[in-house]
Amino acid sequence: MADPNPLLSQAGSEEPEAAPPLTEGKRKGPTLDDTIEHCIGDFGWTQILQITLVSFAWFFDAHQIFISIFTDAEPKWSCINSNFSSSCNENSNLCRLPRESWSWDFPASTSIISEWSLECAGSIITGLPESAFFSGSLVGGFALASLADSALGRKNMLVLSILLMSLTGVLTALSTNVWMYAGLRFIAGFWRAPLGASALVLATELVGKKWREKVGIIGFIFFSVGFLALPLIAFLLQGSSWRLIYLWTCVPSMFYSIVVFFVVQESPRWLFVKGRKDEFAETLRSIAAPANRSSLTQSFFGRCAQWEEKKQETDIFSALKILVEKGWSCRRLLAVMVVGFGHGIIYYGMPLGLGNLSFNLYLSVTLNALSEFPASFVAFILIGKLDRKGSILGLSLLSGVCSVCCVFVRWKVLQIALELTSFSSACTAFDIVSIYTLELFPTCVRNSAVAMVRQALVLGGALGSVLVAVGRKRGLLLSYGVFGFIISICGLFVVCLPETRGRVLCDTMEEEERKNAAFDRIYCA
Structure with missing residues (x-):
């Protein structure tokens, strides 16, 4: 006769070998890792949806990292037919030519360089927005690194990071000069700093050991797709304002953050480590494979309650x-x-x-x-x-x-x-x-x-x-x-x-x- 509760039977049979002593005695019941492996070790459709949504955050991360390749690029220019044409050729130093002797090949609004006349401003000024973005990422990384482990959790940190990064990107499209632009790029970098770490850790903690390695790679694939989509977006907007590139990349990610907030579950490992065992149990029930879901009874989680408590x-x-x-x-x-x-x-x-x-x-x-x-x-x-x-x-x-x-x-x-x-x-x-x-x-x-x-x-x-x-x-x-x-x-x-x-x-x-x-x-x- 089949065991009516295979999960409990399996967990109970393996427990004496799997649970090492922690303090003065041995744990009774399944360990945390045993529970997660038995509950979500089998990859189901619920987990596929969760992992896909979480990993897709990398798609938008790639946009913000490399967007300046196009928005901050120096556009091509050509000599124009005028009295100064004799002194103008493609090898000329642009800054030494009279402004009347040349023109941009595309409208000036296609790049911050041409719109704000930064072609002769020097590498420090033209490179300031990109440096500000990386500087913001450094500051944000140090300031926000612990929040996903301590107060907010992986999911909330991910949602907050994407939402504020996207909102700042939309505001960047309203910049009126390079200083305002660089300041907003700093803020965008600040908020995107914890995005990748939160997405990677959350995705791998939503699955069992068998799938952990491969799930971690999914985010990198989405990052590649986002990187690849960026030149396509820029090419389709070629000749249009650089501001549209920010809008086309940031507005969708704002809506994405809302979907993540309502659909994605928090990491069960983090919930338990923080002492939130009721939420831990509910999360396991919601993402477990259908074959294991019926086994997650109250008595099973009652045994889990015997795990060692940790001071938080x-x-x-x-x-x-x-x-x-x-x-x-x-x-x-x-x-x-x-x-x-x-x-x-x-x-x-x-x-x-x-x-x-x-x-x-x-x-x-x-x-x-x-x-x-x-x-x-x-x-x-x-x-x-x-x-x-x-x-x-x-x-x-x-x-x-x-x-x-x-x-x-x-x-x-x-x-x-x-x-x-x-x-x-x-x-x-x-x-x-x-x-x-x-x-x-x-x-x-x-x-x-x-x-x-x-x-x-x-x-x-x-x-x-x-x-x-x-x-x-x-x-x-x-x-x-x-x-x-x-x-x-x-x-x-x-x-x-x-x-x-x-x-x-x-x-x-x-x-x-x-x-x-x-x-x-x-x-x-």
Whole structure:
């Protein structure tokens, strides 16, 4: 006769082996990880909807990161038939020509450069909006990193981030000068800072161990789609005001944030760690596969109530304090942040520097966006078959070598091929780094740790944008050459981290500390 409650029977039979001692005795009943695995380990349609909605946030994140490639670009210009035409040609310095001798090929409203007459303003002024965006991301990352772990949770932090980022983007379209524009870009960067970390952590905590790795890659695929959609939007609006690009990308994301708020569930792991067990039980019931849903009885959750209670911090920065106070977690965080920094140099620097390669801007951006699809596919394959450390190290070195080779190759086709190889390798490596980071840290600090690594990525992007500006004036060695050197050196720091492939996620610092004390004592002392 079939067991009328297979979940309880299975959980009860495995419990003595699965539940290690925590204090003075042993837990009675299923562990937190057992419960989540049994309830949501089977991937159902409800989870597919939840994961798809959460991961789609990356689509809009890509728009805001790379939108300045088109809105802040210097438009093409041509000499006009006038008395000054003899002194005007395509190689002339625009700032030394009389204004009557040339004109923009498109209406001045197509770019902030032409609309506000910034063609001779210098790289500091023209690069100010992009620098302000990255600066805002850095400040916002540090200021908001803990909120998803402490007060707001993953879902509310995601909704707030998207909504305020989008609203600021709409207001950016109303800018009247470069200073107002740069200020609003700073605010947009501030609010988008926690978006990626919240989306990644929430998506992976809504599924069981079997699907965690692959679900994490879905967000990166949506980011690639968003990156690819951007040049299409810009091309369709070619000749129109740059303000329309902001409206077409930001208004839909505002409506998207509302859908997420009403449809997506909070992370069950976070709910339990914060002591909200009633919401935890309701969330599991709502997202569990149909075959397991009938097994989630009151008696089952009554057994879950015997799990060890944890004292919760009320300080919004408590998660960051815990990360820093523990020596092993601080060392681990610094090492993975260095790795993220190196990949940020390539990830943001190369797309921003595509104009330096004398390739058609729309075509080169499209090729880079397309290269993220095979990068995500390779990450999808490697994440379940190869060790994290070896994959990251190998891809980092490949990206570095190809970036350096771009400096010495003069054949344009080979140069763009090397650039695409370097960029896609860095993308694949960072996809794996993101999954690796959430596996390195327990639930109570996981979102903060992922957010800090993404901060390092943005910091690398900020340096990359500076190197692009320098390379535009002094040659590719100071941009692509430095890119390759930095990512190669930073990738080596992965050797100071433990391997995590196939391991179970921990929920408290104590669990993580016990599991990795031996490794940290030997390799990271």
